Every structure is written in C-alpha cells, then in structure tokens.
Amino acid sequence: MKPRIFKLGLALPAMLLLTAALLTGCGDAMVFDPKGPIAAQQKDLIYISMLLCVVILVPVLALTAYIVVRYRDRKDSDAPYEPTWSHNTKLEIVWWAIPIIIIAILAVVTVRYTHALEPSKPIVSEKEELVIQVTSLDWKWLFQYPEQDIATVNYLYIPEDVPVRFELTSDAPMNSFWIPQLGGQIYTMSGMAMTLYLQADEPGVYYGSGANFSGEHFADMTFFATAVPQDEFDAWVEQVKSTSEPLTVEGYDELRQPGTSHVQQFAGIPEGLFYDIVTRYVVDGQNPHAGHGASAPEAEEASDSADAAEHGHDESHAAH
Structure with a gap:
C-alpha cells in the first residue's frame, strides 16, 4: 500500500509542474505576442480567463489528491462509519459560492471585452484608415x-x-x-x-x-x-x-x-x-x-x- 500512497502523493505536484511547463511554452505562441491594440486586448482577456480557470483547477486538483490519500480504505482505520451522511451546509456554501463568484467575474470581464472588441468598431486614431x-x-x-x-x-x-x-x-x-x-x-x-x-x-x-x-x-x-x-x-x-x-x-x-x-x-x-x-x-x-x-x-x-x-x-x- 505504501508505494501506491507515495505515488498518489506525488500526483498533484507532478500535475502542477506539467501545467507550469506547458504554460511556459505559451510565450512562443503568436496570440501571446501581440503587435497591435486589438490583439493586445485579446491577450489580456485570454490571460484573465486562464487565471480564473487556475483558481478553480488548483484547489480541485489539491482536494482530489488529498481526498484520495486521506480517505482511502485502510485496515487500521478508526474513522466513524456514517452511511446516512448526505449534507454539510458549510461545504455546500463553499463549493457552490466559489464557482458562482468566478463565473460572475468571468461574465463581467467577457461582456466588457466583447463590446470593446466588436470587429466593426473603428480604432481611435489621428491617422486616416x-x-x-x-x-x-x-x-x-x-x-x-x-x-x-x-x-x-x-x-x-x-x-x-x-x-x-x-x-x-x-x-x-x-x-x-x-x-x-x-x-x-x-x-x-x-x-x-x-x-x-x-x-x-x-x-x-x-x-x-x-x-x-x-x-x-x-x-x-x-x-x-x-x-x-x-x-x-x-x-x-x-x-x-x-x-x-x-x-x-x-x-x-x-x-x-x-x-x-x-x-x-x-x-x-x-x-x-x-x-x-x-x-x-x-x-x-x-x-x-x-x-x-x-x-x-x-x-x-x-x-x-x-x-x-x-x-x-x-x-x-x-x-x-
């Protein structure tokens, strides 16, 4: 059992390191190297969306690894057996409130950028188009x-x-x-x-x-x-x-x-x-x-x- 537990304990750090490695390669992507005002605003929107996703992803991965290790079946476990447990108000508030807040923030940001980046909206400039x-x-x-x-x-x-x-x-x-x-x-x-x-x-x-x-x-x-x-x-x-x-x-x-x-x-x-x-x-x-x-x-x-x-x-x- 110990080797398996050790592997599970390494799962989260490994996933985080892999995610970080993949994100470091985004610097070579053209959309992350804007050369104009429209592309620059779109890059900002991408980064904001990625950050909000990470706010969800990291805790979920951390909790997944913790739950798998903490609540695995063990022969010497003395945890109480509660087969009728079905509700916890505090946990319900946490796992519903956080996603709702993040989605609300993402919605506001997306609407703002959508209006700002309307394709037919002229670019403000002193020069003739x-x-x-x-x-x-x-x-x-x-x-x-x-x-x-x-x-x-x-x-x-x-x-x-x-x-x-x-x-x-x-x-x-x-x-x-x-x-x-x-x-x-x-x-x-x-x-x-x-x-x-x-x-x-x-x-x-x-x-x-x-x-x-x-x-x-x-x-x-x-x-x-x-x-x-x-x-x-x-x-x-x-x-x-x-x-x-x-x-x-x-x-x-x-x-x-x-x-x-x-x-x-x-x-x-x-x-x-x-x-x-x-x-x-x-x-x-x-x-x-x-x-x-x-x-x-x-x-x-x-x-x-x-x-x-x-x-x-x-x-x-x-x-x-």
Whole structure:
C-alpha cells in the first residue's frame, strides 16, 4: 500500500509542474505576442480567463489528491462509519459560492471585452484608415486596395500605426481570415460583407491564414502581412503600379477557379469588383446580407430596389 500512497502523493505536484511547463511554452505562441491594440486586448482577456480557470483547477486538483490519500480504505482505520451522511451546509456554501463568484467575474470581464472588441468598431486614431477588401477563394486570398487601385494575391502590405478597415467576403466556401498577432479571426461568407478593424503598432512581417477547413488545399491558404512605415508603403504602391498589369474581369474569373496560387500583384482592379462578388448570389431582387457595418454602395442600392419592389407589391396587393 505504501508505494501506491507515495505515488498518489506525488500526483498533484507532478500535475502542477506539467501545467507550469506547458504554460511556459505559451510565450512562443503568436496570440501571446501581440503587435497591435486589438490583439493586445485579446491577450489580456485570454490571460484573465486562464487565471480564473487556475483558481478553480488548483484547489480541485489539491482536494482530489488529498481526498484520495486521506480517505482511502485502510485496515487500521478508526474513522466513524456514517452511511446516512448526505449534507454539510458549510461545504455546500463553499463549493457552490466559489464557482458562482468566478463565473460572475468571468461574465463581467467577457461582456466588457466583447463590446470593446466588436470587429466593426473603428480604432481611435489621428491617422486616416486604410481600406482593404478581402475575398477568400479556392484556395487563395485576393486583397484589393480600392483607394490605391491595386490588388495582391496571398500577401498584404500595410502601413504601421494606421487603422486598417478590412471588408471581407467569399467567392468560395466559407473561410476565416486570421492574422494572430494583430487580432482574432472573422468569417468570410459568400453573399455577405463583414468588417474587421486591425492595426499594426510596429513594422514587421506577420503570419496570416485561413482558419477554417475549406477543402483539399486549405493548408495553402496562408499569407504574410508586412507592416512598414508610411513612406515605404507609398513607395510600394507606386512600385506595384509601375511594374504590374491590371486585374481584368476575365483575369478574376480565371483567378477564382479552384486551385492554389503564387504571390501576385495587379496595377489596377475592375471598378466595383468587390461588390459584384458580394452580390453575385442575389436572387429575385433580394439584397445580400451586409454584416457588421461593411460599406457596400451597390448592396445598398440593391436593398433600396428590393424595398421599392416590395412596397409596390404591397400596394398592388391592397388594390386587389
């Protein structure tokens, strides 16, 4: 019995040491190395949640080891036999009150951060935001810069310390856009235009990917977001315009076909291409869903047309 008791006594320290060892490796995880204000707040939320979980986990593990050792069956035990015991008010208060308090704290913190980190909420900055229109394809990413009239495939260039307004949709199966060091993921869906604000606080090259299974080559849907000073970003825009061919409608139709792609760049984009993609699946005058405040003039026009048609139908129905 003694060797078994000795092993049980070592169980708790071993589990705690293993947990500590695993947590020390979190420093290499990208989500724990934020490079922007959104990712920094999300890291804080993760740490708070982890701390509250540890407050529960450590006592539970300690009590488990203690109960197993203290109340094991022994031949020489003189503990009273109480088969009808079923309630202890103090213990009931402890094991109900502590979880309720922790859950309440976690709920308050989560609600606060959820509102603060609403994806479509603009980032407060003195600098003008940059708009990038993102389209997930099979199996590649198309990034359009409507204000600069350029586009890239499978790589991003952004100015540091400038809010970036990502408008996102899909012309393929649903996917999820994610740059871990800048912020959390957001889904891209056909017929919808979502909005996500991110910002890079310092120059760097940040890994990005599709975080949703989308078929055979989903693992190839990766890209790098390069944050550079504003003057370098402006020089890059001019370089793209002077060394690349424009993206045509025919070129996009070819690009959207299933298959992987190497890095590409285009010196021009068809007018309204992003909104054509969003409204591609409009049927019978029904407007597409525009989510989280995405700006979509064509989508709004489609919505107005649909409302007008519905109003006319109602009047006609009333006349009959």
